[in-house]
Amino acid sequence: MPALKELEEAFFYSKKDKEFQRELRHLQKTYIGRPTPLYFARRLTEHLGGAKIYLKREDLAHTGAHKINNAVGQVLLAKKMGKKRVIAETGAGQHGVATATGAALKGLECGIYMGTEDMKRQALNVFRMRLLGAKVTEVPTGSRTLKDAINEALRDWTTNVRTTHYVLGTVFGPHPFPVMVRDFQSVIGREARRQILDAEGRLPDYLIACVGGGSNAMGLFYEFLKEDNPPTPPFSKGGKEGLLDKDIKMIGVEAGGKGIETGEHAARFAGGSIGVFQGCKSYLLQDDDGNVLGTHSVSAGLDYASIGPEHPFLKDAGRVQYTYATDDEALAAFELLSRLEGIIPALESAHAIAEVVKLAPKLDQDKIIIINLSGRGDKDVQHVAKIKGIEL
């Protein structure tokens, strides 16, 4: 694909391009609102009675999720490449909103593809995208969710490749997307590492993030995966042996849906096998004939049959552990955080919180956990009300 080659060249050039980096940093600060806070969740910590819990507040980034970090980066690249139009897939609608926002910011035309199923449960975001001037196209084929929206966006891209850049929303797809999206998201971990050293004078013991395609997780983890970071406190008595990044435990939380045994889930590690899909070799929920299976999650952003290729690599290397939270666990965590902290999390992020609800009480009080609170839950309020049988 010549378009991928062109993109790869533009991306690697932009990394060294001082002007590009200056503009990106400027927009991160003045437009996205970075750095996002690292917040100590005192009441949640007390409630669970174990480890100290910090929230990396990506929900406070402009448009309400981490997706904007990547969207703004790629829209800047699209502009540099001379493209007049950007397109994107979206599940929860957050990436669609972020891309539409970036396009408005830079004066580009914008097309968003979204599965019928997701348009229903994220109706608010559909309206937001249209307000931002994007053309939202419904994808009524296949499972009518994120994977089908990606198919349709890829079809559009092959058709309009000369004028259009495809802003893929997660660390998936063909090279250079996984590397590039990770790079734009890695600002999360860079900030979090500095912030926790400021707040606690030491590194955390756990990093926890939900995993759809895997971009907010890679964004948080990446800075802590670098092996050449110097040791930090707490130092041992000799004063030399500090805590190393490699001692930090990292956990990715997939969507367990209605439970693995029901087959209605999006837990690729628990229920999938290696496959090749949408330009990428990774874990995949598929049948014996290699057809991709339908998935289920209460959260549209995690409702996806495959996972970014770096995650299987980190799993096999034993560096990151993967688990899942069910719909019910995520919904309980959604309400818990709302009531205890006054923060309504995105249903995606609620999966990460659900894992901490299980983990924190088992840990000593001097342990530290950072959760990536990848997005805010306004978009989910209607959907949750409906699940609870409440008419708004």
Place this chain on the structure above:
Amino acid sequence: MISRITKTFKRLKKEGKKAFIPYVMAGDPSLERTKEIVILFGECGADIVELGVPFSDPLADGPTIQRASERALKNGVTLRKVISHVKDLRQITRIPIVLMTYYNPVFKYGEENFIKDSKDAGVDGVIIPDLPPDEAEDFIKQSRKAVLDSIFLLAPTSTEDRIKKVTKASSGFIYYVSITGITGANLLLDGSMDVLISKIKKYTDKPIAVGFGVSTPMEASAVAGLSDGVIVGSAIVKRLHESPDELKHYLISLREAIK
């Protein structure tokens, strides 16, 4: 050993003719019906038949073939069943058959087993639109050994470097995708195809067949003038469902146009 597809193109060249390559999705609406269609293709003068394998996520296909794929999947048609269907077809026809399948079903099947079973069943060639030659070294090596043609795609946006790779990796013929886009889109005959096909011919004397977007006999005739063969897919699949009575007449008019 030379493949049946290569032989076909050689014969056509000697006769000063171009290949007519109609497409049908296996199992849409049933494998029984597919058998009838393949026989009809032969009767109407097809030189090679392209047989689609249904897949859950047919990325390179437009709405017509997407729906055909969905119908076939609903009927429980799988790659395995399509291969054994070819074995059945071989009882009644010797027309060269090319499978068009996406890569994941092949990956799941196992490349080696796929190549062996396809060859044993009487498949002549394979098109895998989401397998670029750079990722296909093993596949190419093994299919060459089995004399199963591996057919790769070139598009209007392909660079010289790409053209070099694809012409080298392909056997049987080279599939030139007439448009940037998906199957069933509108063909654009603006002279650029001429330029690109001439460019490809600088690198190879392997036959070049053109597909994606060819619909009317007039288009087929124009494309045949520039290439060695014409592939017609969506337009056939559409007629098969919307006006099956006209299918035979349509196929004959395509055959007559491809000279």
